[in-house]
Amino acid sequence: MKTFKNFIGGKWQDPASSEYFENRNPANCDDVIGQFPLSDQRDVDCAVQSAKRGFEIWRRTPAPARGDVLRQVGDILAKRKEEIADLMTREMGKPLLETRGDVQEGIDTAYYAASEGRRLFGRTVPSELRNKWAMSFRRPIGVAGLITPFNFPMAIPTWKSFPALACGNAVILKPAEDVPHTATALVEVLLEAGLPPDVIQLVHGQGESAGKALVEHHEVPVISFTGSTETGRIVGETCGRMHKRLSLEMGGKNAMIVFDDADLDLALDGVLWGAFGTTGQRCTATSRLVIQDGVHDELLSRLVERVRTLKLGDGRAKGTDVGPLINEPAVKKVEQYVDIGVSEGADLLIGGRRATGKGLDKGHFFEPTIFARVEHGMRVEQEEIFGPVLSVIRVSSVDEAFAINNGVKYGLSSSVYTRDVNVAFRAQLELDNGITYINAPTIGAEAHLPFGGVKQTGNGHREGGWEVYEFYSETKVGYIDFSGQLQRAQIDNYLGTPD
Ligand code: ADP
Secondary structure: OOEOOEEEOOEEEOOOOOOEEEEEEOOEEEEEEEEEEOOOHHHHHHHHHHHHHHHHHHOOOOHHHHHHHHHHHHHHHHHOHHHHHHHHHHHHOOOHHHHHHHHHHHHHHHHHHHHHOOOOOOEEEEOOOOOEEEEEEEEEOOEEEEEOOOOOOOHHHHHHHHHHHHOOOEEEEEOOOOOHHHHHHHHHHHHHOOOOHHHEEEOOOOHHHHHHHHHHOOOOOEEEEEOOHHHHHHHHHHHHHOOOEEEEEOOOOEEEEEOOOOOHHHHHHHHHHHHHHHHHOOOOOEEEEEEEHHHHHHHHHHHHHHHHOOOEOOOOOOOOOEOOOOOHHHHHHHHHHHHHHHHHOOEEEEOOOEOOOOOOOOOOOEOOEEEEOOOOOOHHHHOOOOOOEEEEEEEOOHHHHHHHHHOOOEEOEEEEEOOOHHHHHHHHHHOOOOEEEEOOOOOOOOOOOOEOOEEOOEOOOOEOOOOHHHHOEEEEEEEEEOOOOOOOOOOOOOOOOOO
């Protein structure tokens, strides 16, 4: 079995514990990808000491030069796109079409970050005093600890690390246990592109040991986390106590609303992609379908027919629409939610079971599942399942649909299918989400726009786009008084008094 290492202190290293965990293909558990380090606080501590050295070099590297390294990163990712997509599908299951998109998002993020190296704008503003210059500019912060989930093994680490690096920080990445191979490939690419080795550290291992040690390390002032709301709460408590800068991206319970005037063919394609893409394991997945009375029955029956034709299988096989769930606990969790839905009185229209036969027995496959007659307030309507389960709710009006969309504790993404421009614009203003799509499903964020949610989805920060650069840098203000005399702000007043 191949043994992989951490990247700490400028070299590939074994963990202090000398212990490893296995990484297996979720479509075929007999297929072992390799073993990866089980790191702990000792490894994290070495990584932090190295990253501090890296920070001293990198923060003094001009931002456009940092951007040049990231442009190289984009170029190398583009060259390795097919190979990385393949290894990503092998370790986490989603079809190649999707893992190619995942790498592409990394490429787009690299090129955006590269150009940001020539911006990182500050402001110059007038001073209230004479012969005094006033400006703000951005400074890097230090060592950034990045903790990432399994569902976008390349895109999410790049969303976090590239802007952090463009701003001049050093980075420690703790990827999800299920996708250590993709993270290894990313670090190889960063090194090949010319990033000084101390600037990037890769620490594999479990959240409760390696992740926790990173969050609790007193020399890591910035933490960015994407994952479950439960873990985000633990991370948030620690960061709050230690006064760390923290970005959280957590759960969602995203609704697609289809009104009577919608283009049903379009809505049908949208919901299939939104609900069952990535086997429903996206924070932006469409997990609720809210349909207005007039089109409810037709859309639902056509949807069930289409779901019947979805092909489950190995994401590396031709023709696969839906890959496996990530691991056995994920299957168990989805099974539990199916039981909950049935016991709450929802109608199980299709699916609801582990998928077997036809070469699926060795993987974590679950049938695409639809619950109809779901009532607002049921657990399958309120809680994030993170699997291929869609809850359908019937409504009669725009107000009712909007209230249902807003009636959950999460607020990531929403989608409205309508031809009525007034309803479309009302949705933009009234839906409590970080993202609202009109006539497109709830998934499909673009790298150059801010990504994130309201309420318990996040803590007010955004990934992607221009906003994330504010997260990874401190604003500093510089005043230069060239008047040659003491001038007192708020006290000296030059109004009407010429020199
Ligand atoms: P998911 O259900 O999407 O895997 P998790 O929140 O369990 O979400 O995991 C997301 C990331 O958080 C993973 O990299 C995981 O190892 C890490 N993690 C889990 N528990 C902790 C913790 N207590 N402290 C820090 N990181 C953690």
